[in-house]
Amino acid sequence: MCFFPKSFFPFYQMSEFRQDIVSGDWVLLSPRRALRPNAFQKKRTIRKPSPKKDCPFEDLQKNGQWPPVIVYPNSEHWKIAVVPNKYPALTYGENGEHSTLFRHGIYQLRTAVGNHWLLITRDHNKHFAELSGGEAARVFEVFREAHEMNARDKSAAYVTSFYNYGAGAGASIWHPHYQVLSLPVIPAHTVHSIRGAREYFKKHGRCVRCDIIKAERRSGIRIVAENKHAFAFAPYASKKPFEVSVLPKRHWPSFRETPPEAMRDVALLLQSVLRAMKKHLGDPDLNFFIHDTPLNDRESRYHHWHIEVVPRVSTDAGFEFSTGIIINVVDPDVAAAVLRGKKPGKGPEVH
Ligand SMILES: [Zn+2]
C-alpha cells in the first residue's frame, strides 16, 4: 500500500546531492526512486521466492535492460549481466554530462550524475551463498570490471557495490542482484574511515587494518573464518549484532587493484560467512557492501579495502537517532563463537 499518491512526487526532478550545511555530509535526493513498483509498500513478502513468470530479470530484453554494460560469458548464454537500473538513484550522465556544484542560497548542492547498475546472476534462486565457488569468484571479477569502468568516469569520486538480501535489507525483487553505483561525492562513512586510518598510520607507521588482522589472529576470539588470502572476524566495536568484516590479508588499498587469487579467496570466505549466518542465525535479511577507497584520492593508500556484512536483526531507535551511538546487544566475542558454531565462551585473549 502506498502512503502517498504517486502524483505527490516530482518525478521529473533530477537526482541531486544536498550538503548538510552543519555536518558537511551529503544526502541524495532521488525522487524517481519513488516510481519503483514496491516503493512505500508496507508489507513485502519477497523473502518467499517469487514465481519466475513475474520476475523482471528473466527476460532483460523485454524489461528494456538490454544490451548489458558487461556480460559473461556472452549475450546468448549469459551467466552474469551488468545492466542499468530502471529506477536509478542517480541521473545517468548521458551526452558526457558531468556533476556540477551549485550554490542554493546559503546551501550547496551537486547534481547527482552517475551510474546505477545492477549485476544480475542468471539463476532465479541462487543467492550469493548458494553459488558455486567459481561462480562467486566470477561475480567478484565482474564487480572489479564494473569498478574499473566507473573509475574512468570523470564525474565519479567513489564507487560503491552492495547486496541486499531480503525485504528487511531493502531488496525489492527476489531474483539475486547486486548493485554498483558511481557517486560524484565521497560518502561521510568513507571520509571518516580514511581519516582514522591516516591518523593511525601517522602515529604507528602501519596500516590499522593490517594491525587488526594481526591482533585478531593472535587472540582468536573474534575470528569467524579464514583461508589463505582472506580473513573474517567480528569487529571489536561492532555496531550491529553479528556484524562481520571480511578482508584480504595483504594490504590492498583498492578493490580493483587486488590480484585474482586474493579476490577469489575473499569471495569464497564471504560465502562461508553468509552460510554460517544462514545456519546459526536463522537466515536473516542482510546487506553486504564493499568498502573501497575513493578514486584519485591521495589519502587512499592508508585504506585497506574490506567487506562489511550486516545482518538485519536489530532496529535503530530513539537512542541511536538522538546520539548517533549504537546500542549493540550482542558481544562480538559471542557473535564470532556463534558463527563458528561453538558455544560462546572466553578464550585466552592476548593483549
Ligand atoms: Zn528471476
Ligand SMILES: [Zn+2]
Ligand atoms: Zn592494510
